[in-house]
Amino acid sequence: MRIIRTTQALRTWQRRHDPLRGSIGLVPTMGALHGGHRALIRHARRTCGTVVVSIFVNPLQFGPAEDYRRYPRDLSRDLACCREENVDLVFLPKAETLYPHDFQTTVAVGALSQRWEGEHRPTHFQGVTTVVTKLLNLVRPDRAFLGQKDYQQYCVIRQLVKDLDLDLRITLCPTVRDADGFALSSRNRYVTNTQRQRALALYQALAAGKQAIAGGTRRADLVEKKMVKVLDAGHGLAIDYLRCCDARSLEPLTRLRGTVVLLGAIRVGGVRFIDNLIVRIR
């Protein structure tokens, strides 16, 4: 497994990449790899000749009051994980490598970035889209693999790729969950057991919403009421949003039809949790 830390070396690697060795698959990560990342890497491994994992805690996507400094970093474990999963190349840049002193360019997606997470984290998605554009231009992958856990991020990046005419396919991979349904996330590392127990109500609320739709409910307000009821059973939970949205536009729905995404974000004692479930209505 090769480890590259500079953009120059990555560029040289990219230019020398032999197309006969198959397509390039990219799994962009911020490290602190868990089972969800492993699933992405395995999907890439099954479908691409060359698998690249980028590990970069991107300062641009953290707000000033957010957890950039304490975001979990565990490089030796991450590299061991990549080796186990047979990754070909790990791109491991420093912040000053991707953002030298005179860096001044921003890539921003409009409407899709402004809702939901965008309302609570105003500069988050433009940090994501800026670094993703850089990574895609450096690695030039044929495919990139993203987790459903960050569903809005997937929608924003898909729009970015379409709008900027980037030549690759984005694959969405299912959220990996613990046995009780709790979605895996790097941030879970600094969540206490009590917080985790309480936050589990988010998944339970989304699952109850999904069940209501499966049972025939087509009014978004009724599904949302049901979800809020499940969440309210927990104590000390603050709901940022918990809505039924169109899975493509992320607009909130009144009447449910087509592919619906149940999107939720809550706060438990200062920690934010997001999760979602996709429901296809026939």
Added chain:
Amino acid sequence: MRIIRTTQALRTWQRRHDPLRGSIGLVPTMGALHGGHRALIRHARRTCGTVVVSIFVNPLQFGPAEDYRRYPRDLSRDLACCREENVDLVFLPKAETLYPHDFQTTVAVGALSQRWEGEHRPTHFQGVTTVVTKLLNLVRPDRAFLGQKDYQQYCVIRQLVKDLDLDLRITLCPTVRDADGFALSSRNRYVTNTQRQRALALYQALAAGKQAIAGGTRRADLVEKKMVKVLDAGHGLAIDYLRCCDARSLEPLTRLRGTVVLLGAIRVGGVRFIDNLIVRIR
């Protein structure tokens, strides 16, 4: 010469391009081709195996009060010019091809875009950088050729390419001028002879500034005073700016050293003219 109008067809062409046929050179234009464009195409022809010219009057880079609708369009003459210059491919998209109804992504360069032209045309450069990113991603050229006439645009695009890790080389080609020094521009087509005569004072002012530096002046204020004096000899001229700047950062200088660019923009009866001269100080 091939003409392609859709992004899909361009993508297919790009994917099938045989690297053994040499590098791809792109000359991005808004049509209404003149001697300046011909010089860019010839430079591309000399140095690249495949020459692509894009012709697209980009609505995003015009302000609401600007001349998008009346910008000169002359397709048959443009195509004849490309044929004469032995262009391989003309990319000729419609506005709705590059900006479909759900288009919502913006690429913006910071400090370099905000000065000079940016102050007078606040959304201009983000329109330029957004379309240029799209064109570069579609054509994937090895080199792109830009004219010195739009020197700030060149600086902004060079920064964009660096910041977003685009893999190409940008070549700046000298401004092409009429015998009296007047810089060629597509917009000259709707300038009256009287306006042209008056606007020529901009070039004369810049030339006087360059001469002052050649004569040993190293104080920017003295050079600028000299340039303003030459311009003031004309009547009905409004100066937007006329300054000595660092050729890389475009910051205004106090003491002249290194590579200096004399940047000017004036208005003559409602029409804006920009021009510049580069001076290397030993």
